[in-house]
Amino acid sequence: MRAVDIIMKKRGNPTAPAGSSLSREEIAFLISGYVQGEIPDYQISAWLMSVYFNGMNFVETGYLTDVMLTSGSVIDLSGLTGPFVDKHSTGGVGDKISLPLAPIVAAAGVCVPMMSGRALGHTGGTLDKLESITGYKTALSVREFRNILSKTGFAMTGQTKEIVPADRLLYALRDVTGTVESVPLITASILSKKVAEGADALVFDVKCGSGAFMKNLADAQKLADSLAGTGKAMGKKVVALITAMDEPLGYKIGNFLEIEESMDVLEGHGPQDVTELTLLCGAWMTVLAHKASSVDEGKDLCRQAIHSGKAMELFLENVRLQGGDVPRLLADRESRRSRHTTTIRAEQTGAISSIDAFTTGLAGVYLGVGRNKTDEQVCPDAGIILKYKKGDRVNAGDVIMEVYGKDEACLDPAVHLLQKAISISSSVPDKTPLILKEITAL
């Protein structure tokens, strides 16, 4: 077997039409060879570009996922009571769904081993949000992860170095070779990590819109289909939701600010959009875990978990178990704010026709909510509080946003962006749905 022949098979050659399917052995030869330093990066990047152009079917993508997965260790959840169900979002602005979701679903009796990521670019990261809770530790050992999982039914950790090293190598190469935007490569990157953490079933929240990686429904649909199809090809149960990400989710964008809003959801008085999406994801997770026989029944289970107080109880117990200072969290709630602050007021009277998620997310990076490079620090207290959302009527001069920065200097560029993010029109815009599509592969 030669790498160049595999590249040319995917690329197309006189004996194989362009985009020919690769076998498990061929994909393993390339990827395992790359991880082991036997196949040079210049061959892998040429192959990645041929995949960018000619794609991979779900079976091939499953092979790639599987080969990547086996490049490292897999979390051993044996002895714990499954099935293990997780949710993954492709990333958005104000997207704190994981935070209330995990304890709600755990309270409904589902085991949720959750591995999350960090903020990058305009999108936020669950780990950064959790770490805004004083003392909260997101780098758990497998032993700690299992222990907390067994006690509260969910645990929140970052990816360890042992998990899917192939993904880190490949992602770094894709990043500099123009091969990031490939649906099968994105699919394998996401799925390999989720399967490595031990999930048997998965709910994907594929964001679609200005603040998402996928800007339009067609692209989001391709990724959702690929995640569902590849997951199924690998013997996993997958539900892929396509949800709107044109405006931020909820009213709060920031690290600690999003913890606060998540606690509101856990108490049953969260924002309508965050609650709706949390309940839908939660319902599907209970269905996938055989705790509910329909989405409606699943939603009822999740509502009970909230109204009984059980979900909040598990959340606080998890905070304690992961090292967080619960009394301080409760004291900080609604009061801990950066002192570098300003407001944005409506420039005219009318109705808010849009608050652009992407621009708002970029402003968040300036403020310290997120980061441009993986080695940058984030600020726990920075963020944006929206006082109004799309469709709300405002009068000129009304405060539309409260803005909190990591320092004084960052406020000006952030405000400049946020002013651009807000559009006010004379008429009230049409309501747009939050849930755009549900794709199931059960």
Next chain:
Amino acid sequence: MRAVDIIMKKRGNPTAPAGSSLSREEIAFLISGYVQGEIPDYQISAWLMSVYFNGMNFVETGYLTDVMLTSGSVIDLSGLTGPFVDKHSTGGVGDKISLPLAPIVAAAGVCVPMMSGRALGHTGGTLDKLESITGYKTALSVREFRNILSKTGFAMTGQTKEIVPADRLLYALRDVTGTVESVPLITASILSKKVAEGADALVFDVKCGSGAFMKNLADAQKLADSLAGTGKAMGKKVVALITAMDEPLGYKIGNFLEIEESMDVLEGHGPQDVTELTLLCGAWMTVLAHKASSVDEGKDLCRQAIHSGKAMELFLENVRLQGGDVPRLLADRESRRSRHTTTIRAEQTGAISSIDAFTTGLAGVYLGVGRNKTDEQVCPDAGIILKYKKGDRVNAGDVIMEVYGKDEACLDPAVHLLQKAISISSSVPDKTPLILKEITAL
């Protein structure tokens, strides 16, 4: 400027449609950066693959050619009388056109600075053929090259290391990354070397058929158009001929054997196909050099160069100047043969319907005419003499080929291939044209 942005521009991204044209600066940034070790090979291979898929227009290909060209030194022909005209063939079997062509065109008053290549795979190489002349030296210094050029109007040399180093680097990378078969990349590779040797005008012989790199007319046409269009975009005059390479050219395939057949052409009694193609290439070269005002007039000039004996005189003078042993060449002619020999006889009575060029060329590699790897030696005396060609009637038992090998062991596998190469049918096949198309960019 970042390499990844240039890759994504060619690949296509939200702000640039797939295959967007790159500027001279962008191409120079990539290629000069690569040659200088500043841009890593994994970015270049991803870019090469994006060019494979999305192509380059003639202007871009001209930029690439120009940037490659300036990666090394350019032969200085100042002081010599131009215009300088050369011919390049994409490679075939029995293709010895350069050998009689250069002295014929020189005899017609055109200065021909010729840089040639070596045999590789099933195709032969002019340098290997010349070196079969005892003493003939093909590695000339620029000073020697200029000196011989000024005396005989043509000189034959190999590419020096100083000429287009970018091409060697890029070709080695393309070879292992599945990016060889790209018309703009092939074009830039060929053109950069030809322009570096000082040519003002060029005749390309784009071979088409089983024994050629381009197997069908559509592919050959793309390459011919690209060579002509890119050459024109660079201010060069270019004629691209598409010629048949389904059966070997002439009756002799080998190194010294092809020297002999070339001398026959120089004496006016060469094979019809070799003579026809030599005269057509020669005629175009005289037109490009303003020595003739039409192809017909150019052919007449070339015929005169043959019949006056001037072309042969220049050939022998060149052999002498390049270190060759002229008396020995004349003594060896028609007598120097490998002692490892056999024949191939007709298995049935009928008409030869084809002698497959590719299979014959592969047999030649076994015999020692060519090589599979660039560091292998060739055998000057090995080769094949065809006694019949396509369309000729044969009786069962007639000798169709004389076969000469570098050793005894190579004869069997070569014969096995050659038997496969020959097809005999009951009816005489239709005549097929040698010259398939002429593309001019003047």
